Amino acid sequence: MPRNRLIQRFDWQQISPTQVQYTVQLNSRHQWGYQLRYEGTSLVLSLRNPPVLSSSRRQPLTGLRIFLDPGHGGPDDLGARGPTGYPEKDVALIVSKLLRDRLQARGATVIMSRTEDIDLGPNERAAMIVEQEPHLAPQHSLQRSAPTMAMRSTPQASARSGIKNQAQDLAxxxxxxxxxxxDRPSYGVFWNNLALTRPAVAPSVLLELGFMINPFEFEWIVDSQEQARLADALADGIEAWLQRAVSE
Structure with missing residues (x-):
């Protein structure tokens, strides 16, 4: 096999008459996405190289493609509702649009699953990630209920046994x-086999940003100034992680 700066070592072994195990050791501690396909009888594994960040201080994310998915949407999928009946789908869309504007200002190309109040199923959203092949795919949602204010994150899942969780560090x-x-209390980082965190083509995480039914959380999440601050923090966090990850 020709030398590749992404791959340190590639091994395989026949573990049973009908099973072969492949082990790929990467030079980087981060996985940036992969695809598996058959070409005839050949199994082809495609690994993505780390993105190249711009040296521009004003637009460090130039050349990066980021997929944003505001949760829920449409007349039949309101998501959770706050004490006043205000739907989660509206908050998720507002915060995602604010984050989009901040990422675009830093040079990123941002693809959104929806920019209006339309209905999209989980499989449709996941298919968009596979088709668009972004460098990152953070999705935003809110929880239905919780006794206290909290923040949680769900990293990438995979239905394929033996695939290392490539979005754990990002989450x-x-x-x-x-x-x-x-200054958000933590509710932890959880693994879950969710449709929107399943596509392996890019690191994908689901961020639960608050709890709609909690009155204190609700006042915070619908405050326009707090929404702007949250979008600022998300954009800063994405840039900070990318700067760190591509250098490791």
Whole structure:
């Protein structure tokens, strides 16, 4: 096999008459996405190289593609509702648009699953990630209920046995960053086999940003100034993680 700066070592072994195990050791501690496909009888594994960040101080994310997915949407999927009946789908869209504007200002190309109040199923959203092949895919939602204010993050899942969780570090970093910079109590980082965190083509995380039914959380999450601060923190956190990750 020709030398590749991404791959340190590639091994395989026949573990049973009908099973072969492949082990790929990367030079980087981060995985940036992969695809598996068959070409005839050949199994082809495509690994993505780390993104190249711009040296521009004003637009460091130039050349990066980031997929944002505001949760819920449409007349039949309101998401959770606050004490006044205000739907989660509206808050998720507002925060995602604010984050989009901040990422675009830093040079990123931002793809959104929706920019209006339309209905999209989980599989449709996941298919968009696979089709668009972004460098990152953070999705935003809110929880239905919780006794206290909290912040949680869900990293990438995979239905394929033996695939290392490539979004764990991103999930932990964004969770910790928001907890620290926005003074948010932590509800932890959880693995879950969710449709929107399943696409393996890019690191994908689901961020639960608050709890709609909690009156204190509700007042915070619908405050326009707090929404702007949250979008600032998310953009800062994404840039900070990318700067760190591409250098490791």
């Amino acid at each position: 932990e970093f964004l969770h910790d960053y928001l907890v620290e910079t926005r």
